[in-house]
Amino acid sequence: MLNYAIKRIALALLIIIVVMLAMYAMVFLLPGDPATLALGPRATPALKQELQIRMGLDQPVYVQIWNFFRNAVTGDLGYDVWSKRPVAEMILEVFPKTLFLGVVAIGGALVFGVALGCLAVVWRNTWIDRLLAILSVSMISIPSFVIAIYLLLIFAVWLGWLPAIGAGEAGDPWSQLRAVILPAFAIGITWVGYIARLVRAAMLEVMSANHIRTARAFGLPEHKVITRYALRLAIIPTISILAVGFGSILSSAVFVETVFSRPGIGTLITAAVQKRNFPVVMGTVLFMTAFYLLVVTSADLLMARLDPRVRDVFRG
């Protein structure tokens, strides 16, 4: 288990390093430099030089890369020349809001997805099952930002039930909760469909296993067979996919946060891309990549814990 964990983490770190090198390579292989790109056509040479020095661009490339890595390890993601604030501080300020959004979305998706998947299994091969299948595919394929805009129109503009913009008042959990509902729904619905499909397939496979027959042979009621015996096994592949789902949800957050003008990682990086503010983009990408890899790696390790058979494979 420990060996496996170390291997997984080493791979994640290696990937982060490769990604950062690739991004640096792109910046320096292209004509122009980040300072010129950021300032646009109006840049005067003096302004440009000043910015270059402030961004550390006057130093040799390898020094810059080394500095970036060294700083990143100590939690310093660089300095935003516009807002005159450390990038790490900007990210940490909005990250909890995106995290909250993501957790609510994936949590809701898990609850509804598992429920729909179980329903499809209970009613397998009936019209309910077929209807749920169509519903699941539709939920997977319709883009989250279209759903976000429709939700905004219906529940915020027409019905006025929920706020249209923002993330709620600081220190007021009720308003924060109200503000997270629509965006979380828009993001999570894709995963409701995906999880429902996954759970259905996994459940059907598990339901034909011998131990399910044993449970029935001892007179266990069907609902107990499904929830206690089948779901416990069927949920394992779902958990491993949820981590990937978390990455997907953070991606949809970029669109959905923009639709709801909700402060978060998505709105932060979108604004930075619009201004071609390279330090903020790079810092955010590094941070989110690291976070995503952390989630995926932990999910892998969690899965190994949940399934005693996997656990023993790694131990042995």
Add this chain to the structure above:
Amino acid sequence: MSSVASLHSRSVWRTLAADPLGLMGATLVGLFVLMALFAPLLAPYDPLKIDVANKFAGASLKHLAGTDQLGRDLLSRIIYGARTALGISLLATGLAGAIGLLLGLIAGYGPRWLDAILVLCFDSVSSLPMIMFALAVITVLGPSVTTLVLVIVLISIPGYARFIRAQTLSLARSDFIMAERVMDASHLRIILRHLLPNVIGQLLIILSMDIPVVIMLEAGLSYLGFGVRPPTPSWGNILYDGYVSLRQSPFMVVAAGMPLVLATLGFTFLGEALRDAFDPRLQLKVLK
């Protein structure tokens, strides 16, 4: 392996026709393809013609889907938007598929050290949150249609390449290729005669299943202002125009969202039906 042979078989088309969802998907896809091909004939107006006096008009006989904030005919813009959406997604998936095929064959058939490097690159790109990677590239290159296509190609390649690599590796160990090797066949011959025909059918299905994701990416990035720039109509920037004018004309955003909903549904239903008919083991992709 059977997929290539069955691509030509009539029974598969019959299976597809028997699947009502697949049929619906095929119909929707057909409509959008026609729309894209014959946009100039089908569009009632010039999609760029501004008529400010007539802005935010609702649906009427004159403007079937109303007009936007500049008085441009929305239906015409949506029809030309199909051209943008399908053009970009076909170009991007086609390119990504071709490059993925090449890299996958190289990784699977080439020397071990090259394979290791390529796999590390694929894994690095595919383990990034897709949008984060896309936004980073857009920042470096600046938003444009070329950048958009490049971004989509870059994030799609690893998936295709890894698939082709896996297929190539398992095929390379199969008996008939071993037999060819013993007969001293050239590598090029083995690749062209045996590997390629065996993997290309499955690759095509995967590509078709990815098209809705690419349509969504194009629209999403254009919505954010990082893709197709106005005034060129794209479903993404039409939706953005509607979103900005939500309070003046809610109808516009509803109309602008519909083609995206219908196109993604249509392509997904068709892709799933093709998958079920040819190769049920393949998986639906979710944007990451």
Add this chain to the structure above:
Amino acid sequence: MSEALVSVEDLSISYASEAGDVQALRHANLEARKGEVIGIVGESGCGKSTLASAFINLVAPNAKVTSGAIRFQGKDILKLLESQKRQIRGRHIAMIFQDPMMAFNPVLPLGEQLIDFQEHRHDVPRSEKRARATAMLERVGIPDPAYNLGRFVHELSGGMRQRVAIAAALLMTPEILVADEPTTALDVTMEAQIIHLLRELRSDHDGAIIVITHHLGLIGELCDRVYVMYAGEVVEEGRTEDIYHNPRHPYTKALIDCDPAHLDEPVAFLPTIPGRLPDLVALPSGCSFADRCPIVQERCRTTSPRMIETGPQHRARCHEALR
């Protein structure tokens, strides 16, 4: 002789398949009396597994009962409502499954499952169910039962697993215990231990035990009476010693001759019965064993034999049974 506790009457079960209906079980008649151990023996495909799943009312979804009944406590258990069937499972009729590695849930500790299997005792508190599970593990010879209750099935050895499976079946003191290939998954030493355990059980079990196996040795060790099955039919029934020493059906004879325990001297190849099982979708007219039978006659090809009384409690489905 006491009355039958459970009786299978004229039971036929077929499976729907692409090729047509597979007639897995045809007009089977058998019974088990109180305090009796009966054996059902035959090679794979003879219908014994179908019979086993019919006893606990869990036939496959594509299976269809085309005739007959299983009578237990005056009722046909095949015709009960699902909720009534559940009342019988585990409580009155319990099963010792073959291959307990697959028969237990892999991600739930064994103790949890042994507690769940006492589902029928609604009024009994969990702690008491747990105590009963511990006692049962003790009873079947599992060392340190309290510790082993917390383990997962894959953490136990094959012999231990089989003991746990037996303990599970005994939890509710059922009247009828069905043991489906109870020793197939085990090596020879383990098998001897499990047979020993089952013999011990039969001395203080006052219901009936039904042992289903392809292994004649197991029958000889355990059973009072034997039913020999071939191609979905009972072809011979009788007391164990009669079947062993005076088999009347050529298939039973062949089966005994193939049993390695019967060989007196070393041979290069283990004897087998030549030929194959008939196609259960399109059965030949006449005797289903005719193609493989060493004493086949003209009438065997045309007329199906009936059960013929060959002695006290001894019957065989063969035209030549009295020869």
